[in-house]
Amino acid sequence: GAVVSQHPSRVICKSGTSVKIECRSLDFQATTMFWYRQFPKQSLMLMATSNEGSKATYEQGVEKDKFLINHASLTLSTLTVTSAHPEDSSFYICSARLGPGTGVPSWPGETQYFGPGTRLLVL
Amino acid sequence: GQNIDQPTEMTATEGAIVQINCTYQTSGFNGLFWYQQHAGEAPTFLSYNVLDGLEEKGRFSSFLSRSKGYSYLLLKELQMKDSASYLCAVMDSNYQLIWGAGTKLIIKP
Numbered sequence A: 001g002a003v004v005s006q007h008p009s010r011v012i013c014k015s016g017t018s019v020k021i022e023c024r025s026l027d028f029q030a031t032t033m034f035w036y037r038q039f040p041k042q043s044l045m046l047m048a049t050s051n052e053g054s055k056a057t058y059e060q061g062v063e064k065d066k067f068l069i070n071h072a073s074l075t076l077s078t079l080t081v082t083s084a085h086p087e088d089s090s091f092y093i094c095s096a097r098l099g100p101g102t103g104v105p106s107w108p109g110e111t112q113y114f115g116p117g118t119r120l121l122v123l
Numbered sequence B: 001g002q003n004i005d006q007p008t009e010m011t012a013t014e015g016a017i018v019q020i021n022c023t024y025q026t027s028g029f030n031g032l033f034w035y036q037q038h039a040g041e042a043p044t045f046l047s048y049n050v051l052d053g054l055e056e057k058g059r060f061s062s063f064l065s066r067s068k069g070y071s072y073l074l075l076k077e078l079q080m081k082d083s084a085s086y087l088c089a090v091m092d093s094n095y096q097l098i099w100g101a102g103t104k105l106i107i108k109p
Helices: none
Strands: A003-005 A010-013 A021-024 A031-037 A045-053 A067-073 A074-082 A090-097 A112-115 A118-122 B001-006 B009-013 B016-027 B034-036 B043-048 B053-057 B058-066 B070-075 B085-089 B097-099 B103-108
Touching: A003 A090, A010 A021, A021 A031, A021 A090, A021 A118, A031 A067, A031 B085, A045 A067, A045 B097, A074 A090, A112 B103, B009 B016, B016 B034, B016 B085, B016 B103, B034 B070, B034 B103, B043 B053, B043 B058, B043 B070, B070 B085
Parallel strands: A010 A118, B009 B103
Antiparallel strands: A003 A021, A021 A074, A031 A045, A031 A090, A067 A074, A090 A112, A090 A118, B001 B016, B016 B070, B034 B043, B034 B085, B053 B058, B058 B070, B085 B097, B085 B103
16 A cells, blocks of 8 residues: 655754654655644644645645745655744644545545654654 | 534443444535544544445444435444544545544443
8 A cells, every 4th residue: 555654753852943844655656745733632633735846735824934845746745844832842744645636536545645643842 | 614523532342332423514525534543643544435325344334424414433343452533534525634523432341
């Protein structure tokens, strides 16, 4: 099956620093990747949709200047948390979607493959 | 607005059967998904329903009624490893997944 990796799996940083999280599709090309955030005991919250070669689409309430997304290739998307603060501490998960990127999944049953997540702790 | 409702927490006994319900109101419908998420891990796919009826996959079954905006996930012969959160998600008319808050399932011996 399709595999999505994330790096790093865990990061601790000081307040005010920037952190970059990488999301890679290892054995398939993903024209669309999604970035989620999950706070403890809460559900996944979609932050943004990342399309290869174009600007990311951010969900309402997500600051695009704070959460920089770059989808430079069909296998790599990065999320940079700029000037991180303790309230940014969370579990960040990416997912990649199969299909031609038109919005129609090739196999709806597994439309999104999730990475293992990155746990960010800002001190 | 779009809304997915599922119970926050459920408790069941090892070896028993449990049913987790999900109701939804979304702009368009292109299928309903159930995911399992263990603590500290990413979600893993369990099932997909787009037509009314029951889909069975081993110990897990998922049911959908589109007219009622309702689904359930049925887990049989519960095992301790089934302790996890179960997320209901609906794909809307834009093929975006709308997520429920998840149901934490606690299995007791």
